[in-house]
Amino acid sequence: MKKIFILGIILLFTMSCKAQTIVPVEKFIDYKRAGDGVPDNTYLKDVNNLLNKYVGTWKGNYQGKNYTLYITKITNTIDKVTFDELRIHYLITSSNNSTLEDTRNVPDNNTYVIKGNYFSKDLAVYALNFTGKNSLCGNAGTVFIRTKNAANTIISLGFEPNKIMISEETCPGFKLAELTFPRNNSIMLTKQ
Numbered sequence: 001m002k003k004i005f006i007l008g009i010i011l012l013f014t015m016s017c018k019a020q021t022i023v024p025v026e027k028f029i030d031y032k033r034a035g036d037g038v039p040d041n042t043y044l045k046d047v048n049n050l051l052n053k054y055v056g057t058w059k060g061n062y063q064g065k066n067y068t069l070y071i072t073k074i075t076n077t078i079d080k081v082t083f084d085e086l087r088i089h090y091l092i093t094s095s096n097n098s099t100l101e102d103t104r105n106v107p108d109n110n111t112y113v114i115k116g117n118y119f120s121k122d123l124a125v126y127a128l129n130f131t132g133k134n135s136l137c138g139n140a141g142t143v144f145i146r147t148k149n150a151a152n153t154i155i156s157l158g159f160e161p162n163k164i165m166i167s168e169e170t171c172p173g174f175k176l177a178e179l180t181f182p183r184n185n186s187i188m189l190t191k192q
Contacts, residue, residue, distance in 0.1 A: 025044045051116075060187050066095070067181075070090065071077055073085070102105070110120075127143070138177050139180055141162045156187065157186075
């Protein structure tokens with residue numbers, strides 16, 4: 001009798017647990033557009049290996065600055081939703097190789113690490129969230145990356161700052177911050 005009781009409790013517990021639903025990571029844009037959020041116990045998984053083409057070290061230069069991106073793919077869980085995403089650490093140097101920005105050795109959850117978000121509906125562009133130094137003065141927004149050739153050895157990086165109201169208190173003289181990345185798809189980077 002005791003064994004039947006314990007078996008019944010185990011069976012009841014097992015049935016009450018919800019199974020995780022696996023959804024391709026590229027479907028996140030549908031949840032985003034619907035505005036309802038991603039249901040609990042969902043795993044937005046890179047089942048079609050769309051993120052892998054971006055993983056690696058990328059180098060390029062633009063207007064006298066050298067950009068090196070270190071792109072990794074991670075699995076993250078927030079509020080009962082698991083998802084595969086890209087993280088970008090970066091090194092930016094001047095033409096004389098002095099360091100301007102360096103996030104290579106900060107943890108993945110650091111504010112300055114660029115964090116993956118979603119694919120465009122046509123899967124051509126991957127958008128990531130960026131928060132840089134002086135973010136309250138406009139140095140925060142969305143980084144967009146896209147492959148530029150069939151071999152996936154060249155990507156472009158663009159940046160669109162968030163539209164924010166700045167204040168005299170946080171930005172003396174209402175001066176906008178210098179952007180870490182230039183606007184538009186202007187940086188071309190080659191896989192190393």
